[in-house]
Amino acid sequence: MEMHVAIFSVxxxxxxxxxxxxxxxxxRIPDVLMLVVIGLIIGPGLNLVxxxxxxxxxxxxSVIALIIILFESGLGLTxxxxxxxxxxxxKLATINFVATLIVIxxxxxxxxxxxxxxxxxxxxxLAATSAAVVIPMIGKLKIAQGTKTALIIESTFSxxxxxxxxxxxxxMLKYNEMRITMMIGGLISSFLLAALIGAVAAVFWSNLLSKxxxxxxxxxxxxxxxxxxxxxxxxxxxxxxxxxxxxxxxxGNIEVLHQIPVFDNFPVLKPIQLSYIExxxxxxxxxxxxxxxxxxxxxxIQMTHFSVVLAGFIFALVLYFIRVPVVxxxxxxxxxxxxxxxxSIMVPKGLVSAVLVAVVVQAGISNAAIxxxxxxxxxxxxxxxTTILVFTVEKTKVKDFYASFFLNHVVEDPDEESKENGSxxxxxxxxxxxxxxxx
Numbered sequence: 001m002e003m004h005v006a007i008f009s010v011x012x013x014x015x016x017x018x019x020x021x022x023x024x025x026x027x028r029i030p031d032v033l034m035l036v037v038i039g040l041i042i043g044p045g046l047n048l049v050x051x052x053x054x055x056x057x058x059x060x061x062s063v064i065a066l067i068i069i070l071f072e073s074g075l076g077l078t079x080x081x082x083x084x085x086x087x088x089x090x091k092l093a094t095i096n097f098v099a100t101l102i103v104i105x106x107x108x109x110x111x112x113x114x115x116x117x118x119x120x121x122x123x124x125x126l127a128a129t130s131a132a133v134v135i136p137m138i139g140k141l142k143i144a145q146g147t148k149t150a151l152i153i154e155s156t157f158s159x160x161x162x163x164x165x166x167x168x169x170x171x172m173l174k175y176n177e178m179r180i181t182m183m184i185g186g187l188i189s190s191f192l193l194a195a196l197i198g199a200v201a202a203v204f205w206s207n208l209l210s211k212x213x214x215x216x217x218x219x220x221x222x223x224x225x226x227x228x229x230x231x232x233x234x235x236x237x238x239x240x241x242x243x244x245x246x247x248x249x250x251x252g253n254i255e256v257l258h259q260i261p262v263f264d265n266f267p268v269l270k271p272i273q274l275s276y277i278e279x280x281x282x283x284x285x286x287x288x289x290x291x292x293x294x295x296x297x298x299x300x301i302q303m304t305h306f307s308v309v310l311a312g313f314i315f316a317l318v319l320y321f322i323r324v325p326v327v328x329x330x331x332x333x334x335x336x337x338x339x340x341x342x343x344s345i346m347v348p349k350g351l352v353s354a355v356l357v358a359v360v361v362q363a364g365i366s367n368a369a370i371x372x373x374x375x376x377x378x379x380x381x382x383x384x385x386t387t388i389l390v391f392t393v394e395k396t397k398v399k400d401f402y403a404s405f406f407l408n409h410v411v412e413d414p415d416e417e418s419k420e421n422g423s424x425x426x427x428x429x430x431x432x433x434x435x436x437x438x439x
Contacts, residue, residue, distance in 0.1 A: 009042075013038070013291060013292070013295065014288070014291065016034075016038070017031065017035065017287065017288075017290075017291040020034045020035065021287075024140060025140070027391070029387075029391050030137060030140075030386075030387040030390050030391065032133065032136065032137060032294055032383065032387050033383070033384060033387035033388070035291060035294035035295050035298070036294050036295070036297055036298040036380070036383055036384070036387075037298065038295050038298060039294065039295040039296060039297060039298015039299045039300075039301075040298040040299075040301060040380075041298075042295075042298075042299070043298055043299035043300075043301070044299075044301055049299065050299060054296075058296060058300075059355075061292070061293070061296065062132075062293060062296060062351050063351070064227070064289065065132060065289040065290065065292070065293040066131065066132050066241060066244075066351055067223075067226060067227060067230050067240070067241070067244045068223060068226070068282070068285055068286055068289055069131065069132050069135050069136070069286055069289065069290065070131060070135070070156065070241055070244040070245045070248065071223070071226045071244045071245070071247060071248040071282070072248065072282045072283060072285070072286045073131075073135045073139075073152055073245070073248065074244070074245045074246065074247065074248020074249040074250075074251075074252060075248045075249075075251060075252035075274065075279060075282065076252065077149055077152070077248075077249050077252060077253075078252075078253060079249075079253050079256060081145055081146060081149040082149060082153075082249065084146050084149070085146045085147070085149035085150040085153065086149070086150075086153050088146075088150040088153075088330065088331070088332075089149065089150040089151065089152065089153025089154040089157060090153060090154070090157050091330045092150060092151075092154045092326070092327070092330040092331070092343070093129070093153075093154040093155075093157040093158040093161060094161070095326050095329050095330045096127065096129070096154070096158065096323070096326045096330075097124070097127045097158065097161050097162065097165070099322045099325070099326050100123050100124075100126060100127035100319065100322065101120065101123045101124060101127065102123075103123075103318060103322050104119070104122060104123035104126055104127075104315065104318070104319075105119035105120055105122070105123045106119070107314075107315065107318060108122050108123065111311060111314075112311075112367065112370060114367050115366075117169060117172060117173045118173070118365065118366070118367055118371075120169045121166060121169045121170060121173070121360060121365070121371070122371050122374070122375075124162050124165045124166040124169060124356075125162065125166055125353050125356045125357050125360070125371070125375055126315065126319065126349060126353060126375065126378055127158065127161070127162050127165075128158050128159055128161075128162035128163075128349060128350075128352040128353050128356070129154060129155045129158045129159075129346065129347060129348065129349070130155065130348045130349055130350025130351060130352065130353070131152070131155035131156050131159065131241065131350075132290075132293060132350050132351055133294075133348040133350050133383060133386070134151055134152070134155045134346050134348060135152055135155070136286075136290050137346070137348075137386070137387075137390060138151055138152075138342070138346070141342060141390070142338075143338065143339045143342050144335075144336065144339055146335075147335065147339040147342065147343065150343070151342075151343060151346055152245075155346075156241055156242060156245050157191065157242075159239070159241055159352045160187065160190055160191055160194075160239040160241070160242060161187060162352060162353075162356065163239075163352065163356065164183055164186050164187045164190060165183060165187075166356050166359075166360075167359075168182070168183040168186075170359075170360070170363060170365070173365065189238070190237070190238045190239045190242070191239060191242055193236075193238050194233050194238035194239040194240070194242035194243045194246065195242055195243070195246040196246075197229065197232065197233050197236075197238065197243045197246070198229060198233070198242065198243035198244065198245065198246030198247035198248075198249075198250065199246050199247070199249075199250040201225070201229045201243070201247055202246070202247045202248075202249075202250030202251040202254065203250065203254070203257065205222070205225055205247075205251065206251060206254045206257075206272055206273070207272075209272050209274075210272060219277070219278060219281050222274070222278065222282075223282070223285065226244055226247055226248075229243050229244065229247055230243055230244050251273075251274060252273075252274075254272065254273050255273060297350065297379070297383070300354065300376070301376050301377075301379070301380045304373065305373065308370065308373045308374055308377060309377050311374055311377070312373075312374050312376075312377020312378045312380070312381055313377070313381050315374065315377075315378050315381075316377075316378050316381035316382050316385060317385075319347050319378070319382065320344075320345070320347055320382075320385060323344050323345070323347050324344050324402070324405050327340055327343045327344045327406075328340075328405065328406070331343060331409075333408050333409050333410070334409075334410060335409055335410070336409060336410045336411070337403050337406045337409045337410065337411050338393075338399075340406040340409050341393055341399060341402040341403065341406065342390075342393070344402060344405075345385075345386055345389040345390065345393065345402075346386060347382055347385070347386060348379075348382045348383045348386045349375075349378055349379045349382045349383070350379060350383070353375055353378070353379055354375065354376070354379060357371055357372045357375040357376075358372070360372070
């Protein structure tokens with residue numbers, strides 16, 4: 001593709017992304033689906049460009065998008081919401097992982113006659129729920145903040161769980177032994193220590209903000225610091241995504257530190273919050289990164305054999321069928337029917353699954369080629385299914401079908417729910433102080 005055509009395409013994509021967002025608000029047809037479709041058309045469809053054209057840059061861009069999306073979503077989570085929903089999110093991720101492990105392993109052994117351990121590897125890859133897909137989608141849905149928080153925690157925790165378990169199963173295949181205690185220990189340390197790194201880094205950075213703001217072009221320094229924390233956590237063998245999320249959560253709740261006496265005893269410690277302008281900038285960054293990320297996902301889809309595509313379709317359907325009992329087990333009855341329904345359709349796969357299957361291919365595991373194409377097929381279908389279901393549960397009788405599984409849950413109109421949880425909406429400009437006062 002010639003340079004001027006590529007630049008023109010980037011500009012058009014930004015305009016289309018804004019149009020798709022407004023279109024979603026009017027029709028409830030998610031913008032995510034349309035962006036992925038664009039990627040499919042210009043990539044596998046017309047072969048105008050492929051993900052291989054970006055080389056390593058494409059993967060780096062995907063990770064950057066994930067980091068910023070997690071960080072920005074963390075800024076909007078309060079400690080009270082986390083206290084209420086964190087356990088629910090981790091419980092949802094754990095039950096979903098176990099259910100996926102059992103069902104997908106059995107299905108893979110039946111369809112492809114793979115070995116048991118290879119089935120475990122494939123199922124642990126497909127158990128990861130994509131935070132980069134879930135977070136932008138639930139941000140526009142009329143569900144309780146507690147449900148949003150639980151789904152964010154689930155998608156982030158499931159990434160850690162699936163990475164550790166996939167690598168553990170690969171070690172089991174290599175050495176012909178299972179080290180359960182080591183995998184559990186790695187999971188706990190990866191989660192807790194990564195969260196600690198992110199939280200401590202947020203306290204440190206909040207104390208530097210007053211000095212950082214005196215520098216020219218300082219607004220880019222906060223995301224740059226998040227990249228540093230993410231990389232540091234990964235280099236130490238912990239979870240970079242958890243650190244990025246914890247950094248955002250702590251920075252978004254930094255005023256709580258003023259209630260701790262130690263900060264009164266040490267005047268040097270003066271943690272301050274991000275300004276409205278800084279938060280708005282991060283919101284814009286998420287919008288742009290999300291736009292190109294989903295187009296890149298569409299470009300990356302590899303489907304050359306119809307039989308594998310059909311198998312991916314079947315595997316995706318199975319993932320949605322098992323999600324309903326998973327949500328029933330993990331969700332309390334006080335959660336509304338509509339929130340339970342939305343939780344039941346949030347099964348999209350994405351970046352982590354694609355990265356893990358690439359690791360499997362590089363390791364030279366038998367049936368790795370089938371796993372790779374099957375994984376890309378499942379990624380595509382789960383994103384498509386999720387976006388279609390998000391539209392249909394609000395507009396059609398699909399909602400009634402899903403509601404039949406959650407008859408014991410509270411029935412509440414989603415519009416009323418959104419009124420009660422309208423704190424996420426940006427206040428009108430007249431309610432905001434001038435930028436000079438905020439900064």
